[in-house]
Amino acid sequence: MSPFADVQPGDKFYLEIAWMYENGISTGTAQPSGKPLFEPKQTLTREAMAAFLFRLQGLPGDENTAEGFVAPPSTRFADITTSSKFYRQIAWMDAAGVSTGVKVGGNTEYQPKGQVTREAMAAFLYRLFG
DSSP: OOSSTTOOTTSTTHHHHHHHHHTTSOOOBOOSSSSOBOOTTSOOBHHHHHHHHHHHTTSTTOTTOOTTOOOOSOOSOTTOOTTSTTHHHHHHHHHTTSOOOEEETTEEEOOTTSBOOHHHHHHHHHHHHO
């Protein structure tokens, strides 16, 4: 049985999506009632990607676990505050050197609502696992 209301056995990438749920990497988007949505055709924001990578680093047996990470009172990202969605996960990406941010004028931004490009994803994964 699928953990998500919008992904069923036999769907493209069902096995991989179910694995993400089973390992706590994706929790889905809550619905008022019933199972969460995975929204498989939606693009990924940088803040959601931070949450995925943070949870991935919390898997059992991972020597670089992010689970015990305590977020600092601020980050160097001009567009992120402690009340930002996924603040802890984004602060971890900064502290771990996974994200270097985006230079905008004299500031460094994280751009949490921006879409993750394939080249940026390659860079994040390389910094994390390379």
